[in-house]
Amino acid sequence: MRILVIDDNMALVANLLDHFERRGHVLDAAPDGEIGLQLVASHEYDLVVLDWMLPRREGPEILRMLREDMGSTVPVIMLTARAELVDKIAGFRAGADDYLTKPFALGELEARIEAIVQRTRGRAQPARLRVDSLVYDLQTLVIERAGRVVTLYPLCRRILEVLMRASPAAVPRERLEEALWGDRPPPKDALRAHMYALRRNVDAPGEPKLVHTLPRIGYRIGPAEDVDPHGP
Template sequence: MRVLVIEDDVSIATNLFDYLENAGYEVDLASSGPAGLQLALAEPWDVILLDLALPGMDGLTLCRKLREEAHRDTPVLMLTAKDTLDDKLAGFVHGADDYLVKPFSLREVGARVSALIKRYKGNVTAATLRCADVQLDLTTLAVERAGRSIKLSPKCLQLLRVLMQSPNRVFSRTELENEVWGEQLPDSDTLRTHVYTLRRALATPGEGDLIETVHGLGYRFILNDAHAS
């Protein structure tokens, strides 16, 4: 997953870059409006984080050009110190999908980025997730692999759902812990234990291991994109 951060405050941009990169995203930075628009149009992005007060071109103008002139529908999360209702409405009128007021929590940024990507890729309302030969029914919580029914604990089900909603993306340990356990974070070995249990439940002799440990980064559900639905 690729995120473009358009922010002229070096400290904020660096913090966002480090946090999102550690969460498994591929991140690039632009520090002015014109440079940000050029990058936004030159490459495919899953989300754009856009500051409003930018040199050369403000964020509202950039977002309007992205929508009305370039006809790009990439999700845009606006970041600004302006917190009045009129400021927020102006952002939405110019094409923003979400709005976050500074100072903000990096964890909230991560949650909003994840939510925007899910909506953009149509994974929010999908009744069933299918990755490779694994199927997760989000209504009944039934799991199958190649037609074989798999029984999972509630936490393993949540873990599988998160991984399957963004196949091939590397999730950091912190991100998975926040997604599955929320504010009541587990001890250091709990996530590893649940990943091991989920791996064993999904794989039988002759079937490939679909959950990969990316050393120093986290975990991902391995999938050829052509098989995602």
């Protein structure tokens, strides 16, 4: 499994890294919410372990952004010292799949992670996004257009997912930048470069264009005849 731990307690993170990596898993760590959001946007994880009290953005806000703004379905376990029932309810309502309070046993956390990942992988109908001839299987990460496999690196896959979930509506540039980089301003023209790579791979020579730029608005994915040049 590949697991992301978002927690600013470096001693705890070190213990988790040691425990899970000795069992053959790969762990990434983020010391604050912004870095955590960026990692989820640019990598594929089987599960996220999320603290509540974090610098810059707290756990429930990160969960809301993952579920609502980014459309991410990655399983999330909240791992926090906040043990009141009202906190647990808030965590689940924000989108957590499980909630474990500190102090905790590593064995229990491991068992909960395995149960959630097994349940997620065992879904009978994997999520699939479809726009015209373009299909994105969110379970296998396979992207096809009219039977042709489309190969994209993680940031482009993230952009494609946001655009396909919003289709036929346009997605403002600011929303895409937030999905990829949080509230940290991206390098100049970074989004434009990623959009160029996305368009080059999705729209092969001779195929009708699906990826569209709407000046002063943002980007959109869908058949050309559905594009309103004046915006949505």
